[in-house]
Amino acid sequence: MGSTRGGARGGPAGGARDRDGEGRARSARPRDGLGRPLPYGAQGVARQPEGIVRGPEETVAEAQALLDAGRPFHAHEVFEDAWKTGPEAERGLWRGLAQLAVGLTHAARGNLTGGPRLLRRGAGAVEEWTAGAGAVRVHGMDLPEVVRWGRALADEVERTGASVDAGRCAPRLR
Structure with a gap:
């Protein structure tokens, strides 16, 4: 039985992998608000661009807007950009926030094991970074409250x- 959507795995015709402008493998499948892939040709939500360099204030504001809109998968992409492009000293903070967003994503998708596990891992990472940095409010964020939220939701x-x-x-x- 052949696929009517393209290649061997339903991807682009001829089985070639989707690639971005720089040649990296990147699925072009549309995604829903929780980042789940939809069939080719389906109407999905706008993808969060990756690799964007933002300042901390813009990162927090954009991530919060996505979280409030019920799009934690996309908020995780914003945090991941900060983790990968921000100052070395803050990478643990942004990585922990990305893990929290992914934990919320999994909890919303119904992954009742992985969601809580990722929420706790992210909360622990943010708490560890906070202790090491000696700060509880960074870029306007109330980090102890974020940690409490992650653990309570788990x-x-x-x-x-x-x-x-x-x-x-x-x-x-x-």
């Missing part, structure tokens, strides 16, 4: 055994 998902509404459960970074 507990809730495990207690209820149910997925969460990503927009309703989004953290307040500031």
